[in-house]
Amino acid sequence: MRLAPRFASLSACVLVSLTALVSVTGDAAESEGLKAGVFNPARAAPDFSVRGSDGSALTLSRYRGKVVLLGFGYTHCPNVCPVTLAVLAQAHRKLGALASQVQVIYLTVDPERDDAERLKQYLAAFDPTFVGGTGTTAQMAAVRGSYGVTAQRVGSGSNYGIAHSSFVYLITRDGKLRALMPFGHEADDYVHDISVLLN
Amino acid sequence: MNIVRPFRQHPRIAVALTVAALAAVALSTVAWAAFTPVTFASREETFEIPKGTWARRMAGNKVEILPSQVYLTLGIRDVLLLKNMDDVPQIFGPTLMMPGQSFRLPFEVASSYQFACTAHASGQMTVVVDEQPDTPWRRLVWRTRRILRAAV
Numbered sequence: 001m002r003l004a005p006r007f008a009s010l011s012a013c014v015l016v017s018l019t020a021l022v023s024v025t026g027d028a029a030e031s032e033g034l035k036a037g038v039f040n041p042a043r044a045a046p047d048f049s050v051r052g053s054d055g056s057a058l059t060l061s062r063y064r065g066k067v068v069l070l071g072f073g074y075t076h077c078p079n080v081c082p083v084t085l086a087v088l089a090q091a092h093r094k095l096g097a098l099a100s101q102v103q104v105i106y107l108t109v110d111p112e113r114d115d116a117e118r119l120k121q122y123l124a125a126f127d128p129t130f131v132g133g134t135g136t137t138a139q140m141a142a143v144r145g146s147y148g149v150t151a152q153r154v155g156s157g158s159n160y161g162i163a164h165s166s167f168v169y170l171i172t173r174d175g176k177l178r179a180l181m182p183f184g185h186e187a188d189d190y191v192h193d194i195s196v197l198l199n
Numbered sequence: 200m201n202i203v204r205p206f207r208q209h210p211r212i213a214v215a216l217t218v219a220a221l222a223a224v225a226l227s228t229v230a231w232a233a234f235t236p237v238t239f240a241s242r243e244e245t246f247e248i249p250k251g252t253w254a255r256r257m258a259g260n261k262v263e264i265l266p267s268q269v270y271l272t273l274g275i276r277d278v279l280l281l282k283n284m285d286d287v288p289q290i291f292g293p294t295l296m297m298p299g300q301s302f303r304l305p306f307e308v309a310s311s312y313q314f315a316c317t318a319h320a321s322g323q324m325t326v327v328v329d330e331q332p333d334t335p336w337r338r339l340v341w342r343t344r345r346i347l348r349a350a351v
Contacts, residue, residue, distance in 0.1 A: 037305075038303050040302075147295060148294050165315050167294070180304075182304070
């Protein structure tokens with residue numbers, strides 16, 4: 001009978017500690033202060049295996065240990081993709097020595113026109129370290145589906161366009177899909193968030 | 200009776216007093232709208248997919264959760280918070296969300312943001328972020344705009 005009050009206080013202490021731990025963890029997630037939209041909890045970023053612009057098989061898991069910026073677009077894109085890639089290239093330069101811990105991957109939403117060689121040339125104009133990915137129409141659609149990316153063909157003939165999601169996904173070193181940066185953010189916002197994720 | 204009688208005898212005075220009273224009320228309202236700070240309990244505008252939404256949709260029920268236009272205000276309500284409490288992954292606003300997952304998107308620049316969103320017939324969702332109403336004039340405009348948007 002004497003043990004009961006002690007047990008009760010011990011339980012209360014454990015409960016209070018656990019509650020504090022949970023609230024601190026929750027607060028930490030929110031207080032990261034990322035400029036991007038943040039997923040909570042972060043889920044494992046879906047892996048993929050497509051043809052890389054560097055000639056080898058491109059998988060997300062290849063870059064485990066780095067922060068990955070994953071974007072979707074196409075080389076004929078008249079406005080959104082060039083802006084996004086230019087911002088990413090600027091952020092990459094601003095990161096300085098930290099840039100080696102970051103990998104930009106750009107997957108095409110237009111595999112019919114974007115082969116590996118075309119992607120390589122296109123991305124090199126922004127930053128030679130950027131890696132592109134392409135594959136069959138079904139392959140690329142499956143990757144888009146796993147990330148919730150939309151891509152809708154607009155127009156007909158050979159000069160068609162593609163209306164597509166313009167976000168860049170921020171994936172942590174351990175392969176978690178942590179955040180999503182909407183189109184329109186500046187390079188400094190990427191530098192800020194990458195620095196947070198690297199630390 | 201002694202007080203009312205003079206107004207009946209002088210209808211112009213009664214009208215003038217009524218107009219003055221209405222003007223005072225209007226002026227007070229405008230002054231309140233201009234000088235009372237705009238506040239919210241939270242900076243987050245939250246939209247939640249309740250449990251069972253997918254099942255209701257599969258049963259043929261039309262379930263609208265996220266409006267095609269969302270209005271936010273810098274500094275006081277500038278965070279879009281989406282929560283998927285359903286049992287299946289859902290495209291919610293701009294992104295795919297797993298069951299139990301939330302997505303918190305802060306805004307720092309007043310503008311109109313377009314997101315592809317398959318949940319809407321237009322295929323788009325717009326988030327309009329207004330300037331922070333930090334002056335009397337901006338507060339007045341903000342409150343007027345809010346009333347007009349609610350009326351549409």
